[in-house]
Amino acid sequence: MSGTNDMQVFLTYGDIALAGSLILIVLVVSWQLRLRLTKTLLTAAIRTIVQLSFVGLILAWVFAREQWYEVLIILTIMTLIASSAAKNRVKRSYKGLLADTLLAVSTSAILVTAIAILAILRVTPWYTPQFIIPILGLILGNSLTAISLTSNQLVESFHQQQSRIEMMLSLSAKPFEAVHEQIRAAIINGMTPTLNSMLVVGIVSLPGMMTGQILAGADPTQAVRYQIITMFLICVSSTLGCxxxxxxxxxxxxxxNSQFILPE
Incomplete structure (x- = not known):
């Protein structure tokens, strides 16, 4: 590992190998406690290296060319993968779940990213990959978690509380009134990780974006401002998505006919 006079650190493949060797500690713990996670840990470590290296090559190519259609292709792929991941975390699937998840993820993430790029950061041109790809990635990563938590709990509660919902409908409750508590609880559940992060950010934890900028040599005050904006964007996107x-x-x-049904 080598550094420059301004303390910016440049990582080598040897540094990555050294960090990777720390995984041996995790493997030893897994073996000693018989967690049966050895195969999963090795697979996760290998995929981390391969996937991030591949993404790094693609981003370097896209950053150098700055073509709007190439940026849109990447943004579309990111959104589709995030939607699929959110859908797969819902235990009780139904016909149309992927379409619902895709609409929730894409609408919330794209809307908030557009506001960030055009109104807050005022990036010109708007498709500058250095800004729009990382921002959308951060928003998608957090939104898919929030949306999957909301979706999973809501679908599960509808199945488990079918009798209660039908009873309320028989007592002249409107459909939304009959399921309002379930919807409310599901949205709160989806928002909890984001809210917890906002409550302790800067005190208990330093977020990845802020830490990465500081390690790369950025002004800490600017890194903090970027992180504040990012946290607000994530909060809004998660709320809309849920x-x-x-x-x-x-x-x-x-x-x-406003009758409660269990979709296929």
């Missing part, structure tokens, strides 16, 4: 997802799922469980 709300959209909950409303879309709610519609799937009621027919045109």
């Amino acid at each position: 709300t959209i997802s909950a409303l879309l799922i709610y519609r799937r469980f009621f027919n045109k």
Whole structure:
């Protein structure tokens, strides 16, 4: 590992190998406690190296060319993968779940990213890959977690509390009134990780984006400002995504006659 006079550190493959050797500690713990995670840990470590190296090559190529259509292709792929990941975390699937998840993820993430790029950062041109790809990636990563938590709990609660919901409907409750508590609890569950992060950021933890900028030699005050903006963007995107997802799922469980149903 070598450094320059301004303390910016440049990592070598040897540094990566040294950091990778620390995984041996995890493997030893797994073996001693019989966690049966050896294969999973090795697979995760290898995939981390391969996937990030591959992404690094692609981003370096895209950053050098700065073509809007190439940036859009990458953004589309990122959104599709995030939607699929969120959908796969829902234990009780139903027909149309992928479409609902895709709509919730894409609408919330793209809207918030557009506001960040055009109104807050005022990036010109808007498709500058250095800004739009990392920002969308951060938002998607957090949004898919929030949306999957909301979707999973809401679908599960609809199945488990079918009798209660039908009873409320029989007592003249409107569909939304009958499931309001389930929707409320699901959205809160999806928002909890984001809110917890905001409550302790800068005190208990230093977020990855801020830490990465500081390690790369950026001004700490600027790194903090970027992190504040990012946290707000993630919060808004997660809230929108959870709300959209909950409303879309709610519609799937009621027919045109306002009767509660379990979708296929």
